[in-house]
Amino acid sequence: MADISSAVEVGLSAAIVTIHKNNPVILCADYELSDVLSLPYGRFDPLKHRTLEAGLRLWVEAQTALRLGYVEQLYTFGDRGRAKSTAPAGDTHVISVGYLALTRFDAEQNNDGWRYWYDFLPWEDWRNGKPALIDTLILPALREWAQGDKRSSPAYDLHLLPRLTRLRLAFGTDGIQWDEERVLERYELLYEAGLVREATIDGTVSATPQLEELQRHTGRAMVFDHRRILATAIARLRAKLKYRPVIFEIMPDCFTLTALQETVEAISGRHLHKQNFRRLVENAELVEPTGASLSQLRGRPAALYRFRRAVLEERPAPGLRVTLSQR
C-alpha cells in the first residue's frame, strides 16, 4: 500500500510582500553558498503541522521573526527544480506549495532581506512608462524564439497556443494591450525561451554566450522555482486588489489617499488616474477620514484616512476596481 516510491517531500515557500518607500518588496533569504536568493521556505511535516498553512506560518516565524497576517495559497508545483531528468537517481522528490503573504512594513525591526520585487521582474514596472528593455531586448529575443514554432490553429488550453500568439497575449503586441495581471505567462515565456537564468540552471535550455548576455538584463535569479512563485504572487495580488480590500493589509493604519494610490500603483505597476481613483475609493466606502491631516514637506497637507472595516460586512466584493489610465 504505502510503497516508499510514492513518498514525497512537500516544500512550503512564501512570497511575503509589503511596501517600502512606494516600492513593493519581498522577503528573501540567502541560499547556502550561492549568489542566488530564495524565498523563506521549509518542509511540511505532518507530525508537527496541523495544516499546510500552519506549517508555513511556523517556518516563517522561525526564520524571520515576522508574524504573518494575511496568507493565501497560490499554487502547487510538482517540478520544483524543473530538470527532473538531470536529478541524481536517489534524490528526494519535492513538490512545492507556494503562498502569498502580506504584512505591514515595520521600520523598527531588523529589515535585512527585503528586496524590490521589480529587481526580479523588471519588465513588470510600467509606472514610468513602458520599460525600455521590453522593446530593446525581450521582444526581439522572444520573436526569434517564436519563429521556431509553426503551429497555427489555436487550442483551448492557453499553453497549447502557438508561441507567437502567447507572445502577443502576454506582452501585448499587435494591438493587444498590456494586461498587468499576466505576470506568470510572461515569466513562463521567458523561461521557455531561455531568457531567464533559471532556464539554464535547470538545464531546460542549454546555455550559450548570447543567452547568458540576455539573462544579465532580465532580472535577478532565484533558487528553484522561487521566481516563478513570485510571479504567481504578483499576478494574484494584482488581480485580488480589484475585488478584495487586501491593500489595507499592507497600508499603515493611517494614510493619505495619495499614499493609498501610490501603493496600488506600485503593486499593479501602472499609473492611475487621480480623480477616478478617489471617486472609486469614495463610493466603494472603503475608507473613512480620521479627522487628522498630515503636513508633507511642501504643499497642502493631506487628510488622513483609515480602512473602514465594516465594508467587509456590507459589500459582496469590496475592492479597488481600478481603471487604468493610459499614460
Next chain:
Amino acid sequence: MADISSAVEVGLSAAIVTIHKNNPVILCADYELSDVLSLPYGRFDPLKHRTLEAGLRLWVEAQTALRLGYVEQLYTFGDRGRAKSTAPAGDTHVISVGYLALTRFDAEQNNDGWRYWYDFLPWEDWRNGKPALIDTLILPALREWAQGDKRSSPAYDLHLLPRLTRLRLAFGTDGIQWDEERVLERYELLYEAGLVREATIDGTVSATPQLEELQRHTGRAMVFDHRRILATAIARLRAKLKYRPVIFEIMPDCFTLTALQETVEAISGRHLHKQNFRRLVENAELVEPTGASLSQLRGRPAALYRFRRAVLEERPAPGLRVTLSQR
C-alpha cells in the same frame, strides 16, 4: 536531511465536469465497501509522473477510459480527512491536490458514474428560485450555531469574521445578496456547524440524532474531502465562466444559443436574461453561425453556432460576464 518524518503521500483528485440534459454532472467512483462516493483519484508518484497534472491525467485515464481536455489545479489541502487527532498513530499522511477538469458528454461511451452535482450541494441550484431547504433547514440551523459565537469586530481574514457575518455573506441574508460564487464558503460553514455528514465522519463534530436528521437533507456525502473539492471546483468554474470561454470545453461543437444559455444557467445555478445573454455572446464575438439550424419538437428552428476560436487570439479576457437577472 531527508528524515522519514517529513515524507508525505500526495493524493490527486479531480472533479470532472460535463453537462447531461441541462444538468452539470461529475464523474464519481465507488469507494471500497462504503455507501459514499469518491472522485476519481490516485497517488502522485514522482518516479512515474513528470508533473502533478501528468499524474492526474494518467490516473484518470486508467480509471475512467476518459481523455481529459481542459484541466486546472484548484487547491492543495493538507487535512484530507480532517480529523488528524483521531487517525491511528502510524497512519500515512496524505495531502490532497484537487483539480477541475472539463469534458464533453459522450453518449456513446459507458456512462456509469456520472452524478448530478446538485445532488451533493442541493442549496446551490437556484434555477427554479431559492431552494426551499435554505429557509426551512439550513438557515435556522446555522443561526443557532452562530449564536455560540460572541466576537463582533471583523478581522481581515474572512475566516476570522464572526460566525454571523460569515453566514450573512455566504448565504446572502439581511440585505446582502446571494453570490453564486461563494460555494466553498457555504460548504465550509455547513461543515463547521456539523450539518454535513463529513463533519461527523471526520469527528470534527460529535454526532447527535438531531444533526443526523439534518444531514439527511443536506446532500449526498463523499469520501475524505472530496465534497469540499467539488465545492471548490464549482466555485472556480462559476467564476471562470465570466472571464474565460471555458464553457465551450463542455458544449458540443454545434449548439443553439438557447442550449448555450441553459448550460451557463446550469453551472451558475441561476436564471439569465435571454436578450442580454444573447447580446453578450454577440458582442463578445464568442460564436459564429454554422449556417445550419435545428428543428426542435415544436416552435421555430434555432440557428446553430460554433465557438469562434479566434477570440482566444484577439481579446484579453473573453468570457460571459453574465449579468444575473433577478427572478
Next chain:
DNA sequence: TCAAAAGTGTTATCCTTACACCCATGT
C-alpha cells in the same frame, strides 16, 4: 507670492438592465 501637492466638478460615452414585441415552424 509662488511652487507643490491636495482636492473638486462636469461631461461624453459606453455598458447594463429591463422593457415588449415580432418571426418561423409543426400540428
Next chain:
DNA sequence: ACATGGGTGTAAGGATAACACTTTTGA
C-alpha cells in the same frame, strides 16, 4: 390558426474615463 420557442429594437439609468480647474499650505 395557434401554440411554441427563436429572435430582435430600444430606451432609461448608471458606471467609466477623460477633461481642467480651485484650494491650501510651506518657504
